[in-house]
Amino acid sequence: GGGESGGGEGGEADALRFGYIFPETGDLSHLGPPQISAAKYALHEINEAGGVLGQEVPEILTGDEANDAAQANDAADRLLGQDVDAVLGAAASGMTMAVIDRITGAEVVQCSGSNTSPDLSTYEDGGYYFRTAPSDLLQGPILGQKVVDDGHQSVAVVYRADDYGQGLAEATATALEENGAEVVLNEGYDPNSTNFTSVVQQVAGSGADAAVLVSFEEGVQIITGLIEEGFSPEQMYSADGLNNEGLGELVNADDPGAIAGFQGTAPGVDNEQFTTALTEFDSELEVFQYAPQVYDCAIVIALAAEAAESTDPTVFVEQMTAVTQGDTQCSGFAECRDLLAEGQSIDYQGASGPLDFDENGDVTVASFMIYGFDEEGTHQALEYVESKP
Amino acid sequence: MRRRLVTVLLAVITAILVIPAGAVADDQGGETLNGQIRKPETVEGIDITVYQGSEEIGTATTGPDGEWEVEVPGPGAYRVVLDQESVPDEYVVSERPGPEHDEVQVREGQQRTVIFNLARPGEEEGGSSASPSEPAQEAAEEEPAQGEGTPEGVTTAPGVSSATPFGTKVVQLTVAGISFGLVIAISAIGLSLIFGTTRMINFAHGDMVTFGAMMALLFSTGATFNDVPLVVAALIAVVLGALLGIGLERFLWRPLRRRNVALIQMFIVSIGVALILRHLLLVGFGGNRERYDEYQLQEMIRLGPVGVTPRELTIICLSVLVLVAVAAMLQFTRIGKAMRAVADNRDLAESSGIDVDRVTLYVWGLGGGLSALGGVFYGLSQSVYWQMGFHLLLLMFAAVILGGLGTAYGAMVGGLVIGLVAQLSTLWFPSELMNAWALAIMIVVLLVRPQGILGRRERVG
């Protein structure tokens, strides 16, 4: 129904233009595909529902952050040069740092689905920067608590020494100590490291009864090493970086059950539906890290534009927080848009969680999944926990 | 500031339990607070009281294995207090986390663990958090013997519950260093050959390594090629690697040489080749890490303090074999000598009747094949991803240079030094600086021996 959205004065508004800056290449290129698909999926949904303010949303403009600030900057420049209204990304906190001045300085809304660095909360972004991923400060305590709850009292924390791993590891280690557990090892490794034997041996030799691995896929090498050293998967924990359906097969293709008992935390809600829909949209997708968060970014931006009845970012940025904190809960673009058209104030419930932005553009409430693997090595969501700062 | 934030953090709102048969929530039902006093050892008869606000919810006393449990009426925030009176005289309550936990949030259905630690008077140390550079030596002293004290319900794997003594660590890391060093060496030997023969800094070598690993992956896993055994796939990969090398020489480097293009320009071309190869592999195989599906997760062979998997042992042995074979080939066979002759002086080699183009082609073939083999070994010992070779490239160069260019065993010696230094540095320094130490050692060695470890000084006048 385009009728309602015609509420804008004469329907003269420009189309809402999205752009993204995601890692298509570079060290974090494995994080690219799910986020790209999610963004495209969101736009697809929006257009299915008739577009924003009655205008079809044009094809998303793309940019590669390449894990290189110069290229990310260049990509940002070009997106801005094409008059985008909103930029999704960047995926890595460091890359966001590299482009945030440019984008928010140009008064364009930026929303990332995977930035977890606490520093971004307080960054002076003129109110243009948002993120749907929870800060490390939210995830760390949940993970720490989980380890302690399972009866572990001396814990080894190893992490990917970059802005993702170090931040989360710090938060987790703090939480572990707050809970009274002893952190017997707190060691970062070079993300580009080509050999993990020494890390494995440090964990094995630390006398810890549990290990927390804050890593991306390279964590598989540590898991394998630890299992071979006689560590049981039940003693291993990880975070969103290893929240991977195929983890069991990566560790041991013959017997994915080898990692039975491995657990971890990851931002997300119980949203089978979203995963299924996204898989339908892009059948080649294997992992789904941060896909719901990116999807939410796009939808919230579209809703904000609807609510502000304008696709001008300087105008609709005011509505970004409002559409996540209103009175009537709703989910999905079509439903929320219709409510807005009825003049209601809406509270968008995202694919990644309840999603309420605070004044910093952070989510106030984050939902975390505790995942684990069963005897067959199948990925399971064990529990959902919400956390508020 | 962050500390304080975290203490107020755990305000729990709702809890949704999705999977009914959760692996953790074994005994379904009410919320509890529980714990086990086991530091420095399990202590019986300690009283623990739980309050909600000022209201006392319940009290428990630790059992013989130090465990205690208090049922709580429901989700919410509780205060858990350890009764200091009940602590036997030989212990005091450890400062961390102290005798009292404020604001312990319990979610619906959660059996939440609360930790109290005891300590022997006088032994109390301030913080227990390990700094990265001192891996928990204290933990070893604190828990000299586990054995009978280990309570059930707490999973403790054999051999990991107490910290390993320093000497053992040295031995273990030495083994790890050797195996790492040999993987570097075997990947680098092709580089050394090509670098040695053509004097060209081939920046595409890392990606040739990746190519080999990926080809083996392509043939050994997945439906595409019906799962040939990895050994066969590795052989195919070596052949393909050799073909890649030959193709590059035949259709790129040779024409460039014909056009009298200088080495440094060729180096830029090799960067171009590297970019192409790497990103085509990215497009073809995606950005994820994969592993071969054979020889994973093996039982360790334990020889005293050292554990090695058969996989690693095989890689070590095969690497040494191949390295020695290549070195011997270079040193003793006719074609090997011809390769060195071409390296020294192309025109003169040509004038000696050596078909320089053919020899160079062999070198590239051999170099390509060996890099593919290195890739398979490397992928087997670590994992296969599109940047694997690129990440290893600098270490390979370091190994080749450190050993001394143009020497038969150079790559091997250099690789071993690099591998050992990298691994052993983690005994004292943070792991994140592993590569920094490996590279630093190269510079230090070159300071003393500018021609590399095995290299020979050149005559000046």
Place this chain on the structure above:
Amino acid sequence: MDFMYILSSAFETAIGPIAAIYALAAIGLNLHFGYTGLLNFGQVGFMLVGAYGVAVSVTTFGLPLWAGFAVSVACAVVLALLLGIPTLRLRADYLSICTIAVAEVARLLYRASFAQEVTGGVYGLQRFAGDFYDANPFPPGDYGVGDISFSARDLWLMTVLWGLVALACLVMWLLIHSPWGRVIKGIREDEEAVRSLGKNVFVYKMQSLVLGGVFGALAGAMIAINQQTITPDQFMPQVTFYLWAMLLLGGAGRTLGPVLGAVVMWFLLTVFDELLRSLSSTGILPFLQGSDVGALRHAMVGLTLLLLIVYRPQGIIGNRKEMLVNVK
């Protein structure tokens, strides 16, 4: 597909601040390699210390921005000395690997957790260039001709940067066309011969390393200013490789070679990016997945580098005669 748009946006990049920054760093590299024959593969190390010189001075120690630049230059000098003393007597190919190694070690140290207090560790440092933008004489707004336009911010940056580049070129020209430059070029050919004529080769090499390093550091400092944020991981060895590509593309041993190389290189990078992206969005290349564009673009850059060297090995304005003499 809008070719005019693609061209104009590529042109914007080619004369934009980033290209100027790379040009500056490549000028330093030109002094190192093009004239002195030092195979310096660690130029990015100078950019790193330059960038951090500004960032650390301003953020961590609260110094004014100009002092940050002074610190940058000082850091470059120190790094050049540290790098040069052990490595300058090495053979060319050994030197090349050692310089990458030093730059890489520097990066790893700057990002290490123990350095976090000062350098911000893996998080890097942000927001230190306010003073620079406050000094912007251009009133806010867009400036440009036709499809090409720059914001006041970029215009200010570009003025300063291209000014620096021009200054660097002038300095280089004066130096190279002097007896000093002759000695430097002599060292490139055969340092033993130059030594036998009574020139202190080490000192000359060191001077060259320092001066080229200072250009690199200035480029680094300008990166910091441009981005307002720096992390150690943006100073990976690849940056040096790109600089090399630019230098050889333009023509090594030519005053304007590196500048031309940087401009052309960024032009190409952008053209391919835009071209592939518009091809994939118009669906002309159906096999292209969204995430493949970035990868293919890099592959295309590789291919172009390759073709350019094949068809113009001496670079765009290089001297083919010099190159041929070099070979035989």
Place this chain on the structure above:
Amino acid sequence: MSGNPEQERPSGVEAAVEAQHVREEVLERAGTAPAGDPRDHLVFADELVAGYVPEVNILNGCTLTLDEGEVVGIIGPNGAGKSTLIKTIFGLIPVRSGGLSLRGESIANLAAHELVSRGVGYVPQTQNVFPTLTVEENLQMGAYLRPKSFAARFDAVAELFPLLAQRRRQKAGALSGGERQMVAMGRALMMEPSVLLLDEPTAGLSPIYQEEVFQRVKQINATGVSVIMVEQNARRCLQICDRGYVLDQGRNAYTGTGRELLEDPNVVELYLGTLAKSA
């Protein structure tokens, strides 16, 4: 300040001017050498044009023949193109125009190693050893195409240069200039060529060895090997040569038997010098 020794001759400048005249005259005549039939000669280079840098010819129509069992010497001032001529014959420099044949068969575009397999051996003027190979390996490279004959040939070479046998395990790069020259010569002798191209084989050798090399060349020649040698030890070279060519600026300036050239006053004045004039 000008040196006394020059008094007996015209002063430097005048001499140069006069010499230039003679040279120009000679070069006028050159290039009209009668072309023969390639099949009549072992090596036949006809009006060769070649060079290094595009569009700059170093050889401007150089003609040379070598018959079976001959020793031919090439002399000429520095930079005349002697080495270039040898390199062109040996296929290291592409022929730009002109004919080049071996036993009547064109070799204009053959690679050097193919010539080696046709029995042509070559000793370059500079960079004529493999520095990182040992002396023995250097010699093995000489016998690359006939590895079996190595042992026997090695003994023969060792007899000529005993030092090489003593130093067989030493890297050639560390050798003295003369020792290198021995290695280079030895390497060529290992090949058992039927045509031997020598570019200043005696440069840097001590007088004893210089003479030894000339003698050896004669001996080898006596066994049926044809030799082309470039020499700056021109007088001695022409003494043992059957025929000699004087090259100047990439052209033939004089051609004749060794004795004819030795006695031609112009050749002596311009190319041989009077320093070592006998009698």
Place this chain on the structure above:
Amino acid sequence: MSSDPTPVDRMAGVAPEPGVTKPDPILTVDGVRRSFGGLTAVDVEHLEVQRGTITALIGPNGAGKSTLFNLLTGFDRVDAGEWSFEGRRLNRLGGHQVARTGMVRTFQLTKALTRLTVMDNMLLAAPGQTGERMWGAFARGLWGRQERANAERAEALLERFKLLAKKDEMAGSLSGGQRKLLEMARSLMVNPSMVMLDEPMAGVNPALVQSLLGHITALRDEGMTVLFVEHDMDVIMGISDWIVVLAQGRVIAEGRPADIRANKEVVDAYLGTHHEEPSDTAVPAAAEPEEDR
């Protein structure tokens, strides 16, 4: 020419024996040794080089001549021994420092600066250029005149060495012999008080050799000391005032040309008998310059 006895004349009274002291040595070498593995390449007990003379250093291949040059000029390190030049000890000085004391050498295997023009090769060698200092380089006015003077001198030398036509070509495009010539000319450009030439005439056309010898003797007459290694007997006998014979690293004989030719040991080890005949005829030519005086 001055009426003072020239250095050459003063050599008349010096006994032709190894290690003999000279009236006015510019270079004194004492106990210099260098060995490579088991091979002692240089073992010179005592050697003096007379100022203002042309001294030839001869010896069989591998005798250690080039190695001695390398040691004396700081391009290699001695195992033991010391030496002094113009009364100044040179031990531990680097190659460039030695050159600055006024002792300049050439290399047996030439080292042309290939991608510099011949002229630049020459100019590079000129000593004490203001513009060679980094800051000086910017002040064109400071070094412009010096540069022109140097260029003139360089052209004169190139003319002499038959390289003037090539002055704007890259040194890398010179032929083997031309490189030798350039190397020699370049070393003279430094204005050394002593040049050490390592086989300067090998590969140089005899006609040119002849005119160069004139130049070298002229240089000597201007007061320069020349120490050169050579295998061409005509050259050695033609211009040297004094000959030092090295074999297996040791000085086995010293003396004037006539002394050396009469030395049976040297003839056997080095000259070979066959050479006697032509070298006999060369004597008068060699003696010419001296007789003139």
